[in-house]
Amino acid sequence: MIKTYMRKDLQNYSPYHAPEKPYEVKLDANENPYTHDPEVIQAMKDWIEDCEHMRRYPDTDCHRLKEAIAEFWKVGKDEVICGVGSDQLIESIAKVFIEPGDKVLMPAPSFSMYKLATTLNRGIAVEFSLDDDYQYPIDTIIQTYQEIQPKCVFLCTPNNPTGSSLAIKDIEKLLQVMTCPVVIDEAYGEFVDRTMIDQIDKYPNIIVLRTFSKAYGCAGLRVGYGIGSKEMIEALHLVLPPYHLNAFSQYMAKTILEKYGHYKDNVKAIVKEREALITALSTIDYVCKVYPSDANYILISVSRDDIVKQLEERKVLVRGYGATGALANCLRITVGTEKENKKLIEVMKTI
Numbered sequence: 001m002i003k004t005y006m007r008k009d010l011q012n013y014s015p016y017h018a019p020e021k022p023y024e025v026k027l028d029a030n031e032n033p034y035t036h037d038p039e040v041i042q043a044m045k046d047w048i049e050d051c052e053h054m055r056r057y058p059d060t061d062c063h064r065l066k067e068a069i070a071e072f073w074k075v076g077k078d079e080v081i082c083g084v085g086s087d088q089l090i091e092s093i094a095k096v097f098i099e100p101g102d103k104v105l106m107p108a109p110s111f112s113m114y115k116l117a118t119t120l121n122r123g124i125a126v127e128f129s130l131d132d133d134y135q136y137p138i139d140t141i142i143q144t145y146q147e148i149q150p151k152c153v154f155l156c157t158p159n160n161p162t163g164s165s166l167a168i169k170d171i172e173k174l175l176q177v178m179t180c181p182v183v184i185d186e187a188y189g190e191f192v193d194r195t196m197i198d199q200i201d202k203y204p205n206i207i208v209l210r211t212f213s214k215a216y217g218c219a220g221l222r223v224g225y226g227i228g229s230k231e232m233i234e235a236l237h238l239v240l241p242p243y244h245l246n247a248f249s250q251y252m253a254k255t256i257l258e259k260y261g262h263y264k265d266n267v268k269a270i271v272k273e274r275e276a277l278i279t280a281l282s283t284i285d286y287v288c289k290v291y292p293s294d295a296n297y298i299l300i301s302v303s304r305d306d307i308v309k310q311l312e313e314r315k316v317l318v319r320g321y322g323a324t325g326a327l328a329n330c331l332r333i334t335v336g337t338e339k340e341n342k343k344l345i346e347v348m349k350t351i
Contacts, residue, residue, distance in 0.1 A: 081240075
């Protein structure tokens with residue numbers, strides 16, 4: 001009965017679910033495997049012990065967190081917006097800019113939220129394919145943009161799940177043509193150590209998205225942020241609900257940012273392990289190709305369609321993409337600790 005009252009374009013839509021599976025090694029969600037700074041752990045305990053924090057509504061404008069982010073990136077506080085993960089900001093961008101029937105340009109394969117947010121807001125997702133090595137085809141993107149004249153563009157760099165990234169000169173080449181809002185998703189930006197944040201004055205139509213879920217190991221807190229021109233940020237605030245980001249997440253994100261040195265060391269460790277893991281994966285006989293990565297995960301193609309299941313049976317989780325589509329017979333493997341990575345390779349060699 002209820003289905004007959006739903007929007008017709010959603011009646012056969014499948015919601016996102018993440019299945020629960022037992023594991024000993026979890027390398028399927030691009031999470032940070034390393035521990036937090038001890039002072040951050042103590043700050044967490046101190047916050048929880050003060051019950052007053054939970055009795056009051058959170059700061060709806062995230063003032064202190066935005067101040068910390070603005071100081072970190074040397075931008076104005078009014079050029080920062082915070083969200084419940086960068087997912088909420090992607091949804092907010094779609095709400096603000098997309099009207100029914102508007103076209104939105106995005107890479108494929110890439111982060112599923114771009115297409116989901118576009119569809120839910122009744123826009124039309126127009127995807128440009130990455131090349132055979134999953135790199136961005138700059139000239140094709142420009143040509144497609146000029147042909148369809150989209151209302152908004154999404155660029156993911158490093159791209160999830162391929163690990164490929166855009167050089168700053170290539171982004172600027174695109175921005176010479178693109179006048180609509182352009183979202184530059186740098187969720188994994190810490191692992192490649194380059195950003196467009198310092199270009200927001202030059203390109204007021206861009207917004208750069210970042211998150212505390214990856215390099216900072218806070219996927220469970222759901223804290224994302226965006227940096228863009230004051231005009232861009234004011235537009236996005238129109239659709240954010242009151243008290244959207246809880247007080248604990250705001251406090252912990254601010255505390256973590258103040259201990260940046262610890263997390264920078266974690267990033268260095270992950271990058272080192274990534275290169276070792278790339279080498280090790282290349283020695284496995286059913287691994288056809290290991291793609292270069294600028295992120296904390298590695299995409300590989302395999303010659304068998306049972307590898308994900310075989311790994312799951314041995315309680316090692318990776319992300320599989322099935323036997324069809326742009327990522328046919330590909331696996332995305334999060335870079336874990338040295339111990340986790342060695343366990344992965346040992347198990348893969350037994351299959």
